[in-house]
Amino acid sequence: MSDAPAILVRDLRKRYGTHEAVRGIDFEVARGEVFGLLGPNGAGKTTTVEILEGYRARSSGIVSVLGHDPGGRPRALRDRVGIVLQSGGMYRHVTVREAVAHWAAMYPHPRDVDEVIELAGLAESADKRTRQLSGGQARRMDFALALVGDPELVFLDEPTTGFDPAARRAAWDTVRALAELGKTVLLTTHYLDEAQALCDRVAIVKDGRIVTEGPPSALGVGSASRHTVTWRDEHGELQTRVTDAPTALLHQLTSAALARGDELRELSVTRPSLEDVYLELTAEEVTDVG
Numbered sequence: 001m002s003d004a005p006a007i008l009v010r011d012l013r014k015r016y017g018t019h020e021a022v023r024g025i026d027f028e029v030a031r032g033e034v035f036g037l038l039g040p041n042g043a044g045k046t047t048t049v050e051i052l053e054g055y056r057a058r059s060s061g062i063v064s065v066l067g068h069d070p071g072g073r074p075r076a077l078r079d080r081v082g083i084v085l086q087s088g089g090m091y092r093h094v095t096v097r098e099a100v101a102h103w104a105a106m107y108p109h110p111r112d113v114d115e116v117i118e119l120a121g122l123a124e125s126a127d128k129r130t131r132q133l134s135g136g137q138a139r140r141m142d143f144a145l146a147l148v149g150d151p152e153l154v155f156l157d158e159p160t161t162g163f164d165p166a167a168r169r170a171a172w173d174t175v176r177a178l179a180e181l182g183k184t185v186l187l188t189t190h191y192l193d194e195a196q197a198l199c200d201r202v203a204i205v206k207d208g209r210i211v212t213e214g215p216p217s218a219l220g221v222g223s224a225s226r227h228t229v230t231w232r233d234e235h236g237e238l239q240t241r242v243t244d245a246p247t248a249l250l251h252q253l254t255s256a257a258l259a260r261g262d263e264l265r266e267l268s269v270t271r272p273s274l275e276d277v278y279l280e281l282t283a284e285e286v287t288d289v290g
């Protein structure tokens with residue numbers, strides 16, 4: 001049972017009136033995996049995640065979360081899933097420790113409150129009233145609330161939107177700590193560096209469909225053998241060539257430079273990054289694959 005996937009989605013569809021926001025999505029997330037859904041505004045990420053959380057009903061398809069259908073939010077599932085809510089405003093007048101302790105009491109096997117506060121990076125703010133927290137600290141409290149029930153699976157919908165760089169790094173550390181604890185994480189993000197830093201695998205969603213899926217590094221490298229070669233030529237002009245045969249191009253360039261007794265200044269060879277692949281696949285004129 002434990003090698004059954006944490007999340008299984010088959011031909012998931014969601015219609016809002018006449019608009020089909022999710023048009024046949026399939027993916028699986030293994031236990032202990034950090035999986036990212038990427039894609040432009042309106043692609044259908046939040047709809048998908050909220051169906052998995054049990055907050056929205058699907059139009060059709062199969063969805064299994066820790067072996068349960070999340071529709072109707074069964075109690076057996078609620079205790080095992082952590083959800084970082086976007087608002088987190090209900091505890092404005094109590095301290096961080098009181099809020100986390102209150103939330104912990106709703107779960108059958110909560111984690112230690114102070115340990116969770118530490119894990120969320122809030123040890124120094126534990127006695128602050130939550131309304132006095134900065135935006136980044138408030139978000140960390142959302143993490144603490146999501147973790148205190150000791151969930152097996154954590155949903156993070158755009159966990160660092162609006163964070164300053166230091167708060168983002170702290171949130172990344174929290175996600176990594178979750179992964180080290182063996183938790184499964186499903187996150188959505190608009191930040192490709194975040195996906196690259198945190199996710200074992202990502203799926204890029206566009207217009208309600210997955211257009212590609214795989215480990216972030218493999219998406220960048222595997223999508224093309226294209227290399228971009230840049231150098232400054234003998235006239236001081238910066239040159240750029242995109243090639244599938246970088247070895248031959250470099251041989252040609254270096255031979256010519258050596259023959260002139262010159263250096264190839266500012267030479268660089270780059271492969272497509274996750275960002276290049278993302279932009280290519282989500283560009284408006286590109287039609288969907290699959």
Ligand SMILES: Nc1ncnc2c1ncn2[C@@H]1O[C@H](COP(=O)(O)OP(=O)(O)OP(=O)(O)O)[C@@H](O)[C@H]1O
Nearest residue numbers: 016017019021039040041042043044045046047048
């Ligand atoms: N409750 C709703 N009623 C009608 N249409 C909706 C509703 N929720 C979402 N939509 C539409 O469904 C599509 C997908 O929205 P969704 O929020 O899932 O996208 P997203 O990928 O999460 O976008 P973002 O990155 O902007 O959060 C959009 O066109 C959106 O306008």
